Amino acid sequence: AQTVTQSQPEMSVQEAETVTLSCTYDTSESDYYLFWYKQPPSRQMILVIRQEAYKQQNATENRFSVNFQKAAKSFSLKISDSQLGDAAMYFCAYRRMEYGNKLVFGAGTILRVKS
C-alpha cells in the first residue's frame, strides 16, 4: 500500500520569506501523481500544485514550486514571498495513475506566517 509521510507537524515563516515543506512517499508504482493541497481555517481543500511522476521538470504555480526527487521518493513544496494568506494546513497527497483512483494523504503540516 502507498504511504505518504510529512515529518514536519508545524512550520513558521516570516512574511515575504521562503519556506519549504517536506513530503516523502512510498510506492512500488513507476507512474503516479503527487499533489499539494492547502486547507485554510475554513477547512476547504484547495489544490495548490500537482506533479506527474513521468515528468522530470518540477511543477511551478506562481509563488509555489516543487522539488520532485523520484529516486528518493521526495516531493517538497517551496513557497516564495510568503503571504499572510498562505497560513494553512498543507497536505501532500499521492494518487496512482489509474482512472478514479483515491488520494492518499499525509498527516499535514501547519504553516504559520508571521508579519
Next chain:
Amino acid sequence: EPEVTQTPSHQVTQMGQEVILRCVPISNHLYFYWYRQILGQKVEFLVSFYNNEISEKSEIFDDQFSVERPDGSNFTLKIRSTKLEDSAMYFCASSSVSVVQPQHFGDGTRLSIL
C-alpha cells in the same frame, strides 16, 4: 469555474440516528468520492463510485455506510446508525474521465454526533 457543492455545511445529530450527507458533483464528472477528516487528523479515503457502483472502499466504510446517486446530479453518503466517532468533516470530491485531471473537493460537511 464549476464547483462541487455539499449540503448541509454543518449537521448535528443524536447518536444512533441516521444521517444523509449530500453532494452535487461537477456536472461532467463521472468519478465521485467521499473522504473523512476527524478533527486534527489527516484526510482519509472512504469510498469511490463510478458507473453507479462502488469502485473502491476503505476499511472505514463498513456496513453502517452506504452511497447512492439517486438522480443525475446528487451523490449521497448515508450513515445508518451514527456513533460518536463518526464526528468529523466529510468531503465529497469528483473527477472527470481524464486520468490527468485532479479531484475537485467540496467545502465539506461538519458532522457532529451528540
